[in-house]
Amino acid sequence: MTKTINRNHLRELESEAIFIMREIAAQFERPVLLFSGGKDSILLVHLALKAFHPAKIPFSLLHIDTGHNFAETIEFRDNLAKKIGADLIVGSVQKSIDKGRVTEETGVEASRNKLQTTTLLDTLEEIKADAAIGGGRRDEEKARAKERFFSHRDAFGQWDPKNQRPELWNLFNGRKNVGEHFRIFPISNWTEMDVWQYILMESIEMPSLYFTHKRQVFKRNGTWLAAEPYMQLKEGEEIVEMDVRCRTIGDVTCTGLSLSTADNLEDIVIEVAAARETERGGRSDDKRSEAAMEDRKKEGYF
Amino acid sequence: MDSKAYLDMSLLRFTTAGSVDDGKSTLIGRLLYDSKSIFEDQLEAITETSKRKGDEQVDLALLTDGLRAEREQGITIDVAYRYFATPKRKFIIADTPGHIQYTRNMVTGASTANLAIILVDARNGVLEQTLRHTYIASLLRIPHIVYCINKMDLMGYEEKVYENIKKDLQELSRKLEIEDAQYIPISAKFGDNVVDESTNMNWYKGTTLLSLLEHIEIAEDRNLVDGRFPVQYVIRPQQDKHHDYRGYAGRVGSGTFRVGDKVKVLPSEFTSEIKAIDFYNDEIDEAIPQQSVTIRLKDEIDISRGDMIVHADNPPQVSTNFSIDICWFNEKPLDPSKKYLIRHTTNELKCMIKSVNYRTNIETYEKEQGEIIKMNDIANISVMTAKPMFFDSYKNNRSTGSVILIDEGTNETVAAGMIN
Structure with a gap:
């Protein structure tokens, strides 16, 4: 052949x-x-x-x-x-x-x-x-x-x-x-x-952040953010532990996390197919104007 | 959803021509919306903006008008690219503005398109701009043209309206030697025959627009005969393990290349045989148009970027003199006394303008005389290059028949050209 x-x-x-x-x-x-x-x-x-x-x-x-x-x-x-x-x-x-x-x-x-x-x-x-x-x-x-x-x-x-x-x-x-x-x-x-279909087709190694993991997070303006030491909390914001993954990765201050249990590439592809928000929807840097x-x-x- | 189904999807690039008044943005919005390619936050953002502007309906044009100046002026300035997919195909839309002064954008969008959608307002029939859009689609040799006769709802969905416009368009297609033209009566506003079949036009027996886009055969549009492989980059690893490796990287322009094929290298005219075709760490037997691969030859020949590997028994034309149809893009008119750079495949040469032969009026299709070629003009010129160029006519080969002209002083791309 x-x-x-x-x-x-x-x-x-x-x-x-x-x-x-x-x-x-x-x-x-x-x-x-x-x-x-x-x-x-x-x-x-x-x-x-x-x-x-x-x-x-x-x-x-x-x-x-x-x-x-x-x-x-x-x-x-x-x-x-x-x-x-x-x-x-x-x-x-x-x-x-x-x-x-x-x-x-x-x-x-x-x-x-x-x-x-x-x-x-x-x-x-x-x-x-x-x-x-x-x-x-x-x-x-x-x-x-x-x-x-x-x-x-x-x-x-x-x-x-x-x-x-x-x-x-x-x-x-x-x-x-x-x-x-x-x-x-x-x-x-x-x-x-x-991008995800191709990553799946080619089996490209990805950082663990893209797959579900437990993390300390807090909610701001409807978006889950990582509770890293340099993040200042506003009054009323509470740190909780959730199963999350990143849909995009930028710096911590502007990267929204999504609640997800996807732990492999197939599940991510299915999740992306069902998504009703764009991936940058969680990016506060785009929302300034x-x-x-x-x-x-x-x-x-x- | 079947997570492996995507491995059978193909890609279709199309361009849309028409103005806001023809309902082009509504049509694109409809395709994106009905194929579920608009996300909630996008819809929210444009709903918000429409409200702020005082519009009653959500203005779907805001989805494609990305620049501040475009939104402020309510016009589309530049080509916008939009993406959507159905389980059968992924689509890339080059949405080009319909204003007269933006011919260059239409030409740009058309250059990579498999298909053009041209919108015709059912109330007005064939207008000057229809003639213009059709001319550009034929000049750029877009293999398939689909005329959407829009706003049928405003004409009572009448068959006669559609038939009359279709007759005019068919005449146009004949005049311009368009090989494949199709005609669909639609209402973008109400969705008739866009994604779903219309119940208002039972007299129409053809397919919906989306179904046509999903099923139209495009594989046969490629030139599979004339083997052309412009060498883009020479891969010579500086590592002991690959000491003798010498691969010619490029994208197949046309034709099929197989291991064992007898080939000729231009301009040196040396002949050799294909030893291997590499695709990353795989060796394959055959490469077809548009595939980026690396070719290795049996003999050690001096080959560099800008050279072309071709089938030995079917070489392209080699010459320093030829004529081209150009679309002029720059505010500064063509200066026949100046030398320009001509970029062709992976090659770049100096050229001089021998003569300006004629200018084409893209509304009457008449040839006009005149030396002065201004922005958005379409003209035919003869050029002479400093060294021989190897090419085919654009008619036979989009990849080896296309060029751009560059102004050496400003580095700007000043014209697109199609070799006769």
Whole structure:
């Protein structure tokens, strides 16, 4: 029997993403892969491994660490980098605060989410990265639905959504002036469902946070949040222990947890299929205003 | 739900053309809503916004208009991508604005589409914009066009209305040599023939829009004959274990490549044989269009990015002179005295404009004379490249017949081109 690649929508999305990975390697001098420890960035690493096999992936991993990450995320990150033999660069938001580049928000709902942008742009400049590969997907959020695969950023790291380069066929134009860079999104066309189905199909190892576990949590604005030491409780908020899992992983301050008993990938796929809220529904960073994502993206956010 | 069923799903990309007045947003909203692809928090957010704006009904257009400026001005500026799935297929919608000044967005959305939906208002029939949308779909060679004759509810669901518009559209299809066109009478507002069959139009014996999208055959649209493999990247691991490994990474443009195939490498013209086709840590026997694989050859030949591996007995055209249909994208008009970069497959070359042959009026389809090519113009030009390019006509091969032009001064993509 002839051995071929099985054909389905996941394989098509995979081929497209691998094509983009190879374009990045061919068109840029110092690309980095933005690694957050979440499923989308783990998927990017997997696709990069496939694109360049048997060679190592030609990108370093860059993690912008808010200092408010789940311990599991950091551990998973370090192990993965070691396993694939990739360079790991960590940009620290704490350092940006210490250096006075940014000012920490105050109050109970303080988050370092917005501060990450400065740390990210400073780090990209420091390591002279000319392309940053991100796991952004167009189905996630309405501003992201307008994003290109190859998204141009000016010398200040800014995105100009009204003046984007047209992208046609398989022809990607990564030309730029010195000091400018590109954000590149190989999994633009994937949905949350595609991501989980693919992870299941490929049996990709995932952090334990995605599977059900017992955790100390409290409820705020209808969302369950992890009761980590730096989370300040408001009056009336109570810490309880629940069976939860993460649907997305960001930093602790803005990651909503869902009550779930899913302990394997099949169950997660079924859960995602039945979900009636988008995955970013639990992300308080998006809820600050209707254009919260667009505004952050224009400034240079992920 | 069967957790393995998704392994048999296929992917269909389609573009939608039409303006807000044609009910395009309502149609997309209907497809997303009736296929349960809108989430509660999304619906909540747009309900909230609609209320704030004082709209009586939930404005489904807010789902696709993602940018602040779009919401403020109530218009769509840029292509928006939307996703939904049924148990049979995953769909990617490139929702393109219908305004005259946004031809470039329509061209962009059309470039990767398997199918185009063109909305026609049953009250108005074929308008200038229908001619424009149809022209672009035919220029970009979208294999299937589906005309949705919308707002049938406002015309009493009358068969005659549908038949008259259909007749006009058929004439149009003939004129533009469109191979597959279909015509569905719908009411996006009430859902007739979108997802569910209409009970108001029993005279219509065809399928609903969703059923058509789910079942239309697209596998045969691919060019499976002309073997074209543009080399994207050369994989040479710097590890002892893989010391002799030399793989040519790329995505099959067209044709089928099998282990043992005799191939020719362009531009060097060296010939060799395919030793292996790698897909990650698997060796496969055959690769088909759009698959990203790595090819290894029997002989050691100097090959780099921009070269093309082709079937030895069926090479593409090789030339420095050819003509292309272009759609101009930039505010600065085409400058015939300037040199542009032409990007074609994984190759990039300098080119000069030899002549501007004509401009096409996309409403009358007439050829007009004139040297000045402005934003959103469609024109035919002749170019000369600095080195030979290997290509096919766009008509026969979307992947090796398409190019973009780049302005070296600004790095902007200034035009899309289809080789004649």
